[in-house]
Amino acid sequence: MADEPLVLGIETSCDETGVGVVRGTTLLADAIASSVDEHARFGGVVPEVASRAHLEAMVPTIDRALREAGVSARDLDGIAVTAGPGLAGALLVGVSAAKAYAYALGKPLYGVNHLASHICVDQLEHGALPEPTMALLVSGGHSSLLLSTDITSDVRPMGSTIDDAAGEAFDKIARVLDLGFPGGPVIDRYAREGDPEAIAFPRGLTGPRDAVYDFSFSGLKTAVARWIEAKRAAGEEVPVRDVAASFQEAVVDVLTRKAVRACKDEGVDHLMIGGGVAANSRLRALAQERCEAAGIRLRVPRPKLCTDNGAMVAALGAEMVARGRAASDWDLSADSSLPVTDPHVPGTSQAHGHGHDHVHETAKENLYS
Amino acid sequence: MLLLALDTATPAVTVALHDGTDVVASSSQVDARRHGELLLPAVDRVLAEAGTRLDAVTGIVVGVGPGPYTGLRVGLMTADTFGLALGVPVHGLCTLDGLAYASGLDVPFVVATDARRKEVYWARYADARTRVTDPAVDRPAEIADAVAGLPAVGAGALLYPDTFPSAHEPEHVSAAALASLAAVRLAAGEELSAPRPLYLRRPDAQVPKNYKVVTPK
Numbered sequence: 011m012a013d014e015p016l017v018l019g020i021e022t023s024c025d026e027t028g029v030g031v032v033r034g035t036t037l038l039a040d041a042i043a044s045s046v047d048e049h050a051r052f053g054g055v056v057p058e059v060a061s062r063a064h065l066e067a068m069v070p071t072i073d074r075a076l077r078e079a080g081v082s083a084r085d086l087d088g089i090a091v092t093a094g095p096g097l098a099g100a101l102l103v104g105v106s107a108a109k110a111y112a113y114a115l116g117k118p119l120y121g122v123n124h125l126a127s128h129i130c131v132d133q134l135e136h137g138a139l140p141e142p143t144m145a146l147l148v149s150g151g152h153s154s155l156l157l158s159t160d161i162t163s164d165v166r167p168m169g170s171t172i173d174d175a176a177g178e179a180f181d182k183i184a185r186v187l188d189l190g191f192p193g194g195p196v197i198d199r200y201a202r203e204g205d206p207e208a209i210a211f212p213r214g215l216t217g218p219r220d221a222v223y224d225f226s227f228s229g230l231k232t233a234v235a236r237w238i239e240a241k242r243a244a245g246e247e248v249p250v251r252d253v254a255a256s257f258q259e260a261v262v263d264v265l266t267r268k269a270v271r272a273c274k275d276e277g278v279d280h281l282m283i284g285g286g287v288a289a290n291s292r293l294r295a296l297a298q299e300r301c302e303a304a305g306i307r308l309r310v311p312r313p314k315l316c317t318d319n320g321a322m323v324a325a326l327g328a329e330m331v332a333r334g335r336a337a338s339d340w341d342l343s344a345d346s347s348l349p350v351t352d353p354h355v356p357g358t359s360q361a362h363g364h365g366h367d368h369v370h371e372t373a374k375e376n377l378y379s
Numbered sequence: 380m381l382l383l384a385l386d387t388a389t390p391a392v393t394v395a396l397h398d399g400t401d402v403v404a405s406s407s408q409v410d411a412r413r414h415g416e417l418l419l420p421a422v423d424r425v426l427a428e429a430g431t432r433l434d435a436v437t438g439i440v441v442g443v444g445p446g447p448y449t450g451l452r453v454g455l456m457t458a459d460t461f462g463l464a465l466g467v468p469v470h471g472l473c474t475l476d477g478l479a480y481a482s483g484l485d486v487p488f489v490v491a492t493d494a495r496r497k498e499v500y501w502a503r504y505a506d507a508r509t510r511v512t513d514p515a516v517d518r519p520a521e522i523a524d525a526v527a528g529l530p531a532v533g534a535g536a537l538l539y540p541d542t543f544p545s546a547h548e549p550e551h552v553s554a555a556a557l558a559s560l561a562a563v564r565l566a567a568g569e570e571l572s573a574p575r576p577l578y579l580r581r582p583d584a585q586v587p588k589n590y591k592v593v594t595p596k
């Protein structure tokens with residue numbers, strides 16, 4: 011529909027420079043420039059390398075997105091940008107661009123939350139989000155279970171990782187196996203030819219007294235590394251495919267088990283999965299199986315919309331416009347630790363601000379997505 | 380001609396509007412940690428003070444550093460994006476040249492700004508308009524011979540009196556000086572540089588050797 015809000019979204023929280031254009035819940039363009047190759051030899055995202063790449067890629071990527079969408083900048087109803095959480099220096103490049111663009115075009119600016127955007131992007135794939143929505147977000151930077159009754163105003167954390175993000179565990183195990191960076195896709199590939207039950211790796215935080223919805227992948231990571239080292243020390247060949255499959259099974263078993271449990275406990279009859287790890291084929295398959303058994307409808311966007319991108323930011327921005335949420339002020343800052351409970355950063359002229367420390371880096375190793 | 384100049388390569392967040400003859404409005408705030416928050420409101424204020432709007436601007440001038448990267452990029456990204464949205468040219472100027480121009484000196488001198496990590500960004504000038512060395516980043520003690528006996532301006536010079544005994548104002552760059560310099564150069568038919576950052580250092584990053592062994596010894 012032509013009267014739905016036309017919004018351009020900018021995402022620079024990690025190593026992808028993403029610019030997307032949406033009209034309401036319709037995806038018009040999803041342009042991405044990635045600096046992942048520049049990080050590969052460092053085995054992880056180097057914040058300064060990412061920030062430099064964002065500066066160079068931004069203008070060409072905005073241009074490309076508008077061309078792809080076939081719209082003129084003049085016709086936009088708003089500019090949305092990831093205000094946080096993420097790498098502080100990287101976020102600041104996107105926020106600076108979005109502010110300048112919105113100001114120059116005379117359009118409202120919406121600083122939005124990266125995590126809420128990961129959830130909202132599913133509207134582009136499967137239509138309006140059911141309310142409430144249960145969401146499992148898994149990437150190199152985050153592993154969270156979130157419950158949202160209104161993606162523009164109410165996102166509640168159910169649980170999250172107490173140590174490593176799921177994607178980080180994939181990267182680290184890939185490194186132990188000498189499979190390169192990023193680890194997610196390559197582990198997924200090897201695991202397809204391996205036996206997921208070959209090795210019984212531990213399932214973190216699944217004991218009767220453990221936090222029901224929290225995750226822990228640090229112990230698993232150590233257990234897998236030890237197992238591999240023991241094989242090597244004994245002079246035996248490491249069965250890479252079986253290790254990959256068994257490790258991956260341990261991760262996705264816990265993720266899906268807890269997500270389904272949360273849906274049941276809260277009486278939510280559908281689950282959305284987002285973030286870079288949502289591209290994992292075994293996670294998708296097992297989630298589908300368990301959701302079906304529990305009578306829950308599963309919603310997972312296509313892989314390109316699961317990893318970081320500008321379309322997800324535009325999707326949430328469009329929802330902000332559609333629901334009449336307050337625009338951000340011109341002094342909007344990048345907030346590397348923006349709480350998940352703030353879906354956007356409204357201007358202080360229309361709403362009260364929030365007081366929390368926003369200068370420290372929380373995601374130095376935002377590796378996977 | 381209406382030039383909007385901005386610079387965020389030093390602790391100053393500075394914006395000015397120049398009509399080809401004079402600076403018509405300007406704003407400078409010193410706050411090394413809030414470039415991102417302060418820049419756009421400053422642009423808005425300067426335009427309001429001059430009674431004009433951004434779409435009246437015919438060109439953007441931006442300080443390309445050298446300077447601490449995070450702040451530097453705020454000005455460059457803002458300038459790039461203004462250029463895209465308005466369809467006007469974006470000109471880059473070395474931030475040290477802006478400081479040199481503001482000094483008004485007509486004798487050889489040095490400009491030095493604070494590069495943190497006990498280093499300075501610096502260059503030598505024959506006079507306020509003529510730079511004679513490429514911008515560089517060094518420890519003050521290592522360049523003592525190269526700058527000996529020369530007057531010096533900039534926060535980096537004021538910070539290290541052992542190396543720069545005759546350091547004086549201006550301490551920070553002003554967009555007003557940057558805009559005036561750009562106007563003079565453009566009027567003289569000179570080509571200004573592309574608005575690309577002068578980092579002068581490689582990103583801090585190390586290629587990991589091997590993963591950490593976790594099996595107890």
Ligand SMILES: [Zn+2]
Pocket residue numbers: 124128149151285286317318379
């Ligand atoms: Zn993400």
